[in-house]
Amino acid sequence: xxxxxxxxxxxxxxxxxxxxxxxxxxxxxxxxxxxxxxxxxxxxxxxxxxxxxxxxxxxxxxxxxxxxxxxxxxxxxxxxxxxxxxxxxxxxxxxxxxxxxxxxxxxxx
Amino acid sequence: xxxxxxxxxxxxxxxxxxxxxxxxxxxxxxxxxxxxxxxxxxxxxxxxxxxxxxxxxxxxxxxxxxxxxxxxxxxxxxxxxxxxxxxxxxxxxxxxxxxxxxxxxxxxxxxxxxxxxxxxxxxxxxxxxxxxxxxxxxxxxxxxxxxxxxxxxxxxxxxxxxxxxxxxxxxxxxxxxxxxxxxxxxxxxxxxxxxxxxxxxxxxxxxxxxxxxxxxxxxxxxxxxxxxxxxxxxxxxxxxxxxxxxxxxxxxxxxxxxxxxxxxxxxxxxxxxxxxxxxxxxxxxxxx
Numbered sequence: 001x002x003x004x005x006x007x008x009x010x011x012x013x014x015x016x017x018x019x020x021x022x023x024x025x026x027x028x029x030x031x032x033x034x035x036x037x038x039x040x041x042x043x044x045x046x047x048x049x050x051x052x053x054x055x056x057x058x059x060x061x062x063x064x065x066x067x068x069x070x071x072x073x074x075x076x077x078x079x080x081x082x083x084x085x086x087x088x089x090x091x092x093x094x095x096x097x098x099x100x101x102x103x104x105x106x107x108x109x
Numbered sequence: 110x111x112x113x114x115x116x117x118x119x120x121x122x123x124x125x126x127x128x129x130x131x132x133x134x135x136x137x138x139x140x141x142x143x144x145x146x147x148x149x150x151x152x153x154x155x156x157x158x159x160x161x162x163x164x165x166x167x168x169x170x171x172x173x174x175x176x177x178x179x180x181x182x183x184x185x186x187x188x189x190x191x192x193x194x195x196x197x198x199x200x201x202x203x204x205x206x207x208x209x210x211x212x213x214x215x216x217x218x219x220x221x222x223x224x225x226x227x228x229x230x231x232x233x234x235x236x237x238x239x240x241x242x243x244x245x246x247x248x249x250x251x252x253x254x255x256x257x258x259x260x261x262x263x264x265x266x267x268x269x270x271x272x273x274x275x276x277x278x279x280x281x282x283x284x285x286x287x288x289x290x291x292x293x294x295x296x297x298x299x300x301x302x303x304x305x306x307x308x309x310x311x312x313x314x315x316x317x318x319x320x321x322x323x324x325x326x327x328x329x330x331x332x333x334x335x336x337x338x339x340x341x342x343x344x345x346x347x348x349x350x351x352x353x354x355x356x357x358x359x360x361x362x363x364x365x366x367x368x369x370x371x372x373x374x375x376x377x378x379x380x381x382x383x384x385x386x387x388x389x390x391x392x393x394x395x396x397x
């Protein structure tokens with residue numbers, strides 16, 4: 001796997017039912033595009049995160065296809081409406097088959 | 110307060126390009142808002158100049174010269190890309206290295222216990238009989254106490270560790286000593302600051318004292334303060350050390366530069382740091 005990959009997620013601990021909250025996610029990843037060459041002229045193989053998803057209690061919130069032009073350490077910020085207490089599950093899919101996951105619970109109150 | 114340039118906003122948004130359609134519009138706050146990190150850590154970004162400065166009355170952090178979008182990245186640690194590298198350093202802090210089987214944490218405990226250290230560096234070291242920068246002290250710890258190999262002066266690992274030590278000192282006033290045994294080094298740094306170099310015959314002062322806030326190409330010149338280093342630059346997506354910045358500046362005067370870690374740059378760092386006495390430690394900062 002790409003080295004030093006660390007997912008980070010920021011979700012409020014609680015929200016009122018039906019409230020729209022802002023979620024922020026950041027994963028440290030080199031996002032090597034496959035277009036660059038090393039000092040001896042060989043192409044550096046592509047190694048990116050190609051998909052990012054966020055689910056809430058099993059229901060898809062966002063499903064993103066990511067392309068090589070996306071820069072290092074991809075950051076996503078988006079809004080979601082929270083109907084009930086539950087758990088956000090974040091998943092990043094690496095080109096090399098690795099899957100990075102993080103979950104955050106949110107309470108109603 | 111700084112004049113704003115449209116193109117700056119575009120550079121800042123370039124970083125956020127990975128957010129594309131999903132992102133909520135960046136909520137640029139009022140540029141006159143003071144810098145408060147995470148809603149509770151107040152950072153002094155301008156204050157009265159220290160007594161030794163003749164030409165400038167108010168010293169300003171480089172933060173004040175950046176666009177609102179770039180400034181906002183520093184208001185929340187989650188938005189600050191420099192904190193990724195601080196997290197890396199936190200891991201290194203607790204990792205034992207070298208023949209003694211010690212980590213930084215073995216002697217120093219949590220990184221938070223080092224609060225205030227960054228604020229007084231570069232600092233005279235009595236035993237070594239020299240002025241030491243943060244980097245020199247880290248390497249002294251590594252070679253003398255841990256039995257580990259010294260890190261390259263401006264290597265990523267080194268700059269990340271300096272960023273960690275800076276992060277735990279954020280909000281504390283820079284207060285480097287310029288008298289006593291450090292004075293000779295400080296005088297040397299001051300002379301370097303006012304010495305013109307290169308084909309363009311520019312000294313540090315020509316830009317950062319005579320022309321700060323004026324445009325240099327599309328960029329606002331800052332006062333050249335280093336209270337906010339290491340700085341995450343949007344242009345190279347990594348933390349940049351003080352000496353790397355010095356090197357870049359001297360190169361821009363079309364001169365042969367001193368090497369990072371050289372005695373000249375150490376002296377210059379002490380002098381430039383002393384010009385920021387009173388500003389808050391702010392690193393890791395975000396700059397374009």
